[in-house]
Amino acid sequence: MLRAVLIQDLAITRGERRLFSGLDLALRAGEAVMLTGRNGAGKTSLLRAVAGLLRPEAGQITFEDLDAETARAEHLHMVGHHDGLKSSRSAWEELRFQTLWTGGGEAGARAAIDRFDLHRLLELEVRRLSAGQRRRLALARLVASPRALWLLDEPMAPLDAGHREAFGAVMAEHLSGGGMILAAVHDPLPIPARDVRVGG
Amino acid sequence: MTAFLILLRRELALAWGKGGGPLLALSFYAGVVTLLPLAAGRGPERLAVIAPGVAWLALALAALLSLERLFERDFEDGALDLLALGPASLEAVAVAKCLAQWLASGAPLALAAPLAALALGADPKIIPLLVLCGLAGGLAFAFLGGLGASLALGSRRGGLLVAVIVLPLYVPPVIFGAGALDALAGGLAWTGGLYLLLGYCAAAVALSPLAMAAACRNALD
Numbered sequence: 001m002l003r004a005v006l007i008q009d010l011a012i013t014r015g016e017r018r019l020f021s022g023l024d025l026a027l028r029a030g031e032a033v034m035l036t037g038r039n040g041a042g043k044t045s046l047l048r049a050v051a052g053l054l055r056p057e058a059g060q061i062t063f064e065d066l067d068a069e070t071a072r073a074e075h076l077h078m079v080g081h082h083d084g085l086k087s088s089r090s091a092w093e094e095l096r097f098q099t100l101w102t103g104g105g106e107a108g109a110r111a112a113i114d115r116f117d118l119h120r121l122l123e124l125e126v127r128r129l130s131a132g133q134r135r136r137l138a139l140a141r142l143v144a145s146p147r148a149l150w151l152l153d154e155p156m157a158p159l160d161a162g163h164r165e166a167f168g169a170v171m172a173e174h175l176s177g178g179g180m181i182l183a184a185v186h187d188p189l190p191i192p193a194r195d196v197r198v199g200g
Numbered sequence: 201m202t203a204f205l206i207l208l209r210r211e212l213a214l215a216w217g218k219g220g221g222p223l224l225a226l227s228f229y230a231g232v233v234t235l236l237p238l239a240a241g242r243g244p245e246r247l248a249v250i251a252p253g254v255a256w257l258a259l260a261l262a263a264l265l266s267l268e269r270l271f272e273r274d275f276e277d278g279a280l281d282l283l284a285l286g287p288a289s290l291e292a293v294a295v296a297k298c299l300a301q302w303l304a305s306g307a308p309l310a311l312a313a314p315l316a317a318l319a320l321g322a323d324p325k326i327i328p329l330l331v332l333c334g335l336a337g338g339l340a341f342a343f344l345g346g347l348g349a350s351l352a353l354g355s356r357r358g359g360l361l362v363a364v365i366v367l368p369l370y371v372p373p374v375i376f377g378a379g380a381l382d383a384l385a386g387g388l389a390w391t392g393g394l395y396l397l398l399g400y401c402a403a404a405v406a407l408s409p410l411a412m413a414a415a416c417r418n419a420l421d
Binding site for chain 1: 206207210213287
């Protein structure tokens with residue numbers, strides 16, 4: 001079980017540009033952190049570095065009680081603006097793949113369909129979904145296959161008020177079960193979360 | 201292993217959905233068989249001589265066309281992130297993608313090649329070897345094409361780059377396969393060419409996934 005993520009003295013550089021340096025952050029079971037900062041400050045890069053997709057220039061990211069490779073392959077979800085959904089496939093095919101690929105089962109997928117109100121979308125091709133519907137479909141794997149650490153990039157942006165509230169409840173439940181959330185946001189999350197400013 | 205099969209199934213569905221499958225292979229060869237006599241002259245003897253080579257070459261070119269965007273779309277829409285964070289290594293992801301591409305377009309093309317060769321008047325005794333070369337060569341073309349596609353990830357002239365990277369790698373299998381077919385048609389010893397082709401194919405399948413995974417990691421970074 002993943003119990004904490006520790007980020008020490010992290011620096012990220014893209015091309016010639018130093019995005020930030022000396023970033024320290026500890027995220028423990030049951031906690032949520034909101035990453036704020038101007039556009040291009042490095043919020044998304046930080047999330048990708050935690051996910052292991054981007055090599056930081058300096059500093060360390062450690063996962064308590066697990067080696068980084070296992071933690072990244074089995075204990076974290078990342079949902080960003082590029083949701084990886086294939087426009088020619090149906091919503092159900094995509095949800096099913098994402099669930100199985102991240103280690104969940106059919107029961108989890110069904111629970112996710114209820115939580116994200118996806119019943120009427122399942123038969124539709126992804127290309128026919130609105131931005132908010134697409135995002136709900138991408139977020140559904142958070143519930144469909146339970147993993148401790150959620151890395152979210154602007155998760156609420158395209159959602160309407162009702163679904164923001166519903167997703168708030170999903171996040172609160174995740175935290176109370178010992179989960180962790182690291183989210184890049186511009187609007188505050190509807191859950192108690194520590195605010196960390198990225199890039200000054 | 202199960203994760204590999206889950207991914208293979210999806211990649212196969214995607215490759216099939218965007219125009220792969222037996223119909224594509226058949227229509228591609230229909231094009232070759234109709235246009236070749238118009239371009240190369242109608243003399244049956246002339247066509248019969250070049251038939252095996254043309255069927256073989258068409259296979260290589262068809263593979264090149266369909267492989268250009270093997271990784272590009274996943275890279276652009278974020279699916280590559282999801283695949284990189286999954287239970288299977290990126291090497292296994294690369295194998296699944298290339299294998300699915302081969303099953304959806306390379307293998308049907310290899311199975312359709314005899315029709316084209318016969319229609320052009322090739323000697324029927326070369327057919328088993330043509331299918332075998334097509335299947336093995338198709339596998340090598342798929343993995344080498346995938347290698348080119350992964351190395352071109354994120355570059356602006358990706359298509360051009362794929363062709364430049366892949367073309368030299370396609371030369372040996374084309375020579376080996378054509379050599380074996382030619383030798384068989386001429387009544388000479390043909391197994392040498394076939395063994396070289398199979399060996400080349402095995403090396404491509406074994407080694408290129410390592411390079412593809414490294415190229416994907418580099419592109420994501």
